[in-house]
Amino acid sequence: MTFRLGLIVNPIAGMGGTVGLKGSDTPEIVARARELGAEPQAPERAGQALGAIVAANVALDLFAAPGEMGEAEARAAGFTPKVIGSPVEGDTVAEDSVRAAQAMAELPVDLILFAGGDGTARDLVRAIGGQVPVVGIPAGVKMHSAVYATNPRAAARMVLRYMQGGISIRELEVMDIDEAAFREGAVSAKLYGYLKVPYLPGLVQGTKAGGVSRDRTALAGIAARIAEAMEPGRLYILGPGTTMRAVADKIGVEKTLLGVDLVRDGERIATDAGERDILAALDGTATIAVTPIGGQGHFFGRGNQQISAQIISRVGLEHITVAATMEKIASLRDNLLHVDTGDRALDARFSGWRRVITGYHTDTVCRVST
C-alpha cells in the first residue's frame, strides 16, 4: 500500500523571530511583525524538506491542508497533493490546523509532516494526540519542543527513514510556555501533552542518542518498584508524565497525564492538584515522585511548578524519588539533571549526585546542576 503522508504548514510561524519579537501566536504580534517587514518562514522551510523528499523519488500519496497551509508548498515542490480539510472563513490558523490534522488522522495517513513552532505542536496535540506519528520542520522561534527535527533536511530524512521501516516511535513532551511571561523574559513551562515521533538518534532536537532499552519493561519495572514501596498512611505526590502514569496504573488509579495527583493508601485523593491543594493534604509523612523532562533534564520547575519550593522543603529532600527510563537518562544533555524550584537556596541543596530509579531493581546516579 502506498505510503500516505500528511502535510500541514503554519504560514505565520516564525514571523516574529526575524524582527525580534518572541512568538507569533496572536494576531497583534503577527500584524506588528508584518509592519516590521517580516516574511513567512515556514513555507520556505517546508519547501526545503519537501524538495529533499522529492529528490529521493519515493512513491507516496501526499495529503495537504489547503492553500498556504500545505497545498501551495506541495505544488511548488512538484507534488500533486490531495487537499484535505476545507478552510473555514474567519478561522484562525490554529483552528484550521486542528481540522486538517483531524481529517488526516481519520483517513488515516501514516505520518504527518508539519512546519511550525511550539504553537503548531500544541495544535497537533489537541487535534490528534498520539493517533498518528508526526515529524516537525522547525520554523518558529520558540523551539522548546523536542518534537522538531534539527533542520528541514533532517525532517525529510526522518520521513524517508520512517517509510523504509526499522525505526522506533516514542512519545515526546510538548511544552506549553507561558507566552506573556516569556515575552517579559521569564521562562515558565507547563507540560502540554505528548506527540508520537519517529525516533532516530541525533535527528531530534534536544536528544542525544537514545538507549534502546525496552521502555515498556523499564516503565513497568519503575512502576512496580515505586508502587511496592508505598507505605500505608503516607501521602504520595505524583508528578506529571508517562512514568508517573505507569505508577498510577500499577496501583490501579487514574492519573492526569499533565498534572500532579495525590495518592494515599492506594486511592487517588486529589486530581490535578495545585499548590494549595497539595499543601492542604500535607499533614503527615509524604513522598514526592517525579520524572525529568527528556533532553532538558528538569525534574522540578518545568511542567510541575505546583510542587512548589515550600512543598519540597516540607517533604524533605530525602523523600523525593526521581525515576526515569535509561533511555531518558541517555537523552539528557551531558547526563545532567536540573532543578528550578524558584528558591535558589533550595535549588543549591539539590546540587551533587542523586540516585535515579531506572527499573525494578536498577538505578543510576546523575549529577544535579543548578
Place this chain on the structure above:
Amino acid sequence: MSTNKTGFQAARWNEALISELSEEGARGIVPPAVDAEIAAAVGDVAASLPPGARRAAPPDLPEVTQHRVLRHFLRLSQMCMGFDVTTDMMGTCTMKYSPKAHEHIARGAKLADLHPLQGVDSLQGLLELMYRFNRIMCEISGMDEFTFQPASGAQGIYTNACLIRAYHESRGDLGKRDEIITTSFSHPADAATPAVAGFKVITLMPGEMGFAGVDALKAAISDRTAGLMLTNPEDTGQYNPNIRQFVDLVHEAGGLCAYDQANGNPLLGVVRAGDTGFDMCQFNLHKTFSAPHGSLGMGCAAVGVKDFLRKFLPRPLVAEDGSGGYRLDYDQGEGIDKIRAFIGNVHAVLKAYSWVMSLGAEGLRAVAETAVLNNNYMLTKMRGMRGVTIPWPANNYPKLEQVRYSFEQMFAETGVTSHDVIDRMVDFGVQHCMPSHVPMLVPEPFTVEPGESLTVAEMDQMLAALQAISDEAYSDAEKAQGGPYNASTTRIDGDVPEDPDCWAFTYRGYQRKKPMWTSENRRKIERHDGGY
C-alpha cells in the same frame, strides 16, 4: 551497477532451503547396521514400545542425497565472511587469526573423542593441559586459580556474579548487600548477569571523558554495595585510569570487584587484573586467546579468582594428585552450583594454551602492543575521514584495542547513517563493523577493532572501503544508503522478523506464514533500531 573499487562480488548461490531439496527416497547416510544376531535375539523393540511413546509418523525431515548435502552446506559456508577469508574488525569481538595448527591438534581423537566421565586415569593428558593453562592464566592475570567451566564470556561474567553472591552469603551479608555497580559501556552481560543472579544493578553513565568518574562511583556506593563488575577498557576503547581508585573505594565499602576482561587484548602482559586490585576476572578464550569464534560459539570463559575465593569455584576443579598426576576434585564444599555441564569447552582451552605457548611472554606483549598500534593507526586515518567524529573530544588519550566512531556529522550532512555504512561495506569484501551495544549513547555509532592479526595492507583495504563509502555519501547519498549491492542476498524486508504475524523460525512456520508477507493486512511495526 555498482562501482566499488575492489570489484568484489559475494557468492550468491540462491541456495534453496534444505527442506526444499528433498527428493523421495534419497539417503544422505546409512546408520550402522544392527547385527543379525541382535535383531534375532530382541526383535523389533521399537514396534513393541507402549503406544504413548511411539511416534505417530516419521519426522518431516528432508531426504537429500549425500553429495547434495555436502554441496548445500559448502555453498552456505561460501556465503559467510569468517575471519579466515576476509578482514574482520568487528568492534568488541576481538577478531583475530585462529591458528589452523591448533585446530588440527584439537580435532585429533585424543581430544575430540574423550568422554568427560571416562575416568581420571584415562584423562591425564587433558587434566595436565588444563592444569598448565590454569597456571599460565594465573601468571597473566595475577589471580590464583582458574576454572574453564563457563561456555562463553556472558556465562563467565555470570559466574563472577554468582561468586560475589556466594561470598556475601557465606558472611551472612547477602540480604544487606544486594547492589552491583557497573558502567553503561561495559558489556550488557555486566548488567544482565548480576540481575539474573538476583542483584540490583546501578549503572554509571559516562562523564565528559567518556567514562564514569570517581564522583559518580562514590555516589553509587553505599553499605548495600555487593560489588563492582565492569569492563576496562570499555567498548569505546577508552581506558578508565581511575580504575585502581574504583576498586579501592568498592573494597572499602565491603564489596568485591570483578574484572570483565572481554576487552583484555591490549593489556596482555601489560596490566594484570590482580595488580589492579581485582578479586576475580574473566577472559574470553574465543576472543583474546584465539580460539575460533565458531559462528557465535564454541565459546569458553576463563574465570580466575584470588585465593580467598577459590573455595567458591564451581566443581570439579583440576588439581594435582600428589604423585605427579592430576585429579578432578568433586568435593562440593562451599562451591557454587554448576554453571555448565562437565569441565568446560576443553577444545577452546587447548587452542588457547597452544596460542600462548607459541607466543611466549614476549609474544603476548607484542600481541597487546600491536593491537593498540593497529587501533591507533586506524584512528589516525579515520579521524581525517569526512563525516567521522570521535566522541568525547575532551579525552585525548590514545585508545586501546578499539574505537567507537560516530557518523553523526555524515548523517547530518548527507542523511547516510552508520547502519547504511554497515550494510554498504560488505560490498567491498570486508566483514562489517558493529555499531554499538545498548545503550547506544553515541549517535550513529561505529566500532572498529583491528586487533593484532591484520597486516598494514589489510587495514588499508578496510580504510579504502570506508573512504569510498564516505565519498559516496557526500556525492551520491542515495547510492550509499541502498547497499549492499553485491552481497549473497538482496535486501530483505526487515519488518517481517519483527512482526508476530510474519516471523518464522522454522520451515514449518515459514510455509504457514509466508502468505502474510504479501498481505494487505500487515500491521505497522514499531521497530527498535538497535545494533543488529
Place this chain on the structure above:
Amino acid sequence: MSDDNGFIHPYVPNAAPVPLRRLLKEIGVDNVTDLYVSVPEELQVKGLLNLPDALPSEHDLRRHVEAIIGKNLSCRDHLNFCGAGCWQHYVPAICDEITGRGEFLTAYGGGTYSDHGKNQAMFEFQSLIGELVGLEVVGTPSYDMGAAVNSAVTMACRITARRGVLLSGAVSGDMRSQISGFTKMVADVDTIALDAASGLIDLDDLKSKLTSDIGAVYFENPNYFGLIESRGAEIAEIVHAAGALLVVGVDPLSLGVLAAPGDYGADIVCGQIQPLGIHMYGGGGCAGFIASRDEERFVSEYPMILMSIAPGAEEGDFGFAWSTMQRTSYDKRHDSEDYAGTTQWLWGIGAAVYLSLMGPRGMEEVASGILQRTRYAAERINELKGISVAHLDSAFFKEFIIDFADSGKSVAEVNAALLVNGIFGGKDLSGEFPEFGQSALYCVTEIHGKKDIDRLVDSLAEVLS
C-alpha cells in the same frame, strides 16, 4: 617491543620492525608505550610475564601439545559405555567437513548480508529440530542442556506468573545443581518422586504437588536413567489442568522413533544437540536448544537469538535476520531475567548437517537400532551373576542402570578393572543417587556392535568372578 628489532611471529605481522616503524610514524609517536599513557604507570607490569619458553615453530608446538594430550586414552581406541549427558555417537565425515570449514569456524557477529550462509544454516538447524519435536519455534543453541532447561522453566514461570517448578526426580545431579543455582532468586523448585517399580515419575506425587503456584513441570524423555515415558499426553493434561506449563527434555536422536513432545502436549521442549553429529570433546560438544509453539507470549520470553527468515527484494529471494532483540539481555541489560551471549552455534550447524544427512529413514533406523542394541546388552548383562539391570521390563533408550549390589564390588573397583581391559565403564551413580547403592549408568549406542557388547559382557563376567 620498543627496540628496533620488533618481534617476528606468524601471528603478529605488524610487530616486525618495518611495519612497526611505519605505523609509529603514521601515528606520530616514538614508542608503542606512548600509546599506553591512559594506563597508570604503577599498574603496568615491569618486564615480561613469567611464562614457559615460547614454541614459535609449529612443529615444536604440535609435538609439545600432542605429547601432553597423548597421555589421554580416547574412545576411539577404547570401548566406551559411558553416557550421562554426553554420548559417543557416530560423527559423519560431512559433519566434520562442515564444522571444520574456516568460514563457519571463524565467523562471529556478521549479519543479514555478510553471513547469509551462517544464518541459513542456523535457520535450517531450527527447522529440522522443529520437525523432530513437533513445534514451530526453535531458538538458536543454548550453552548446554542445563542452560536450556533453566531458560525453559523460568520462561514458563514468567508466562504463567507463578514461582513454582516441579522437576522430575530422574534428572542428573549436575543438572539439578545448574537449575538450583540459576533459579535460586526467582523460582521455588521441588522434586517429583519416582515410582520405585517403574523408575518413572509418580503421577500421584505429581498431582499432590501441583498447586496453583506451579508454573512449570519438567521431565525428560528418555529420563536420566534411559527410561522412556509413555504417559506424556496424560501428564500434559494433569499439568494443564493445574494451569501450569509442561516442559519436556529430549534426546533428539531418539525422536526418529519416540513421539514428538509437541504432539502430546509439551508447551516447551528442551533438548541436547551433542548426539547429532558432534564429537564429545570431553564435554565440550554439549549444547542445548529450546522450542515452543509460535505464540507471542512464548516467543517474547525466549532469551536467546532467534533467526527469522524474511523475503528479499526479488521474487523468490530470501534472507535472514535476528528477530526482536529487545527480548534479550543484549537490549535489556539490567532488566534481564536470563542472559544471552556466544553459545554453541557451530554445533547447531553440525546438527543441521547431521539431520540433513540422516533424513527420516536414517533417524528412524538409528533410534530403532539403538533400542535393539541397548536391550540386547541389558538382557545379556542381566544374566550375569551378582549384577542386575534395573527396570529391565520397561522400555529404555540408550542407557540403563546396572546394580552391582550383589557382586560385593563397588562401581569404582569394577571400572578400574574394566579399564585394564580397555573398557570405560558406566557412570558411578553411588554418590549422585545414594539410594541406588553401587549402581552405574551404562550407555549403548549405534557404534556398539554385537562384538563390542559381548566383549563388555565377558569382561564384566571376568571382573565379577
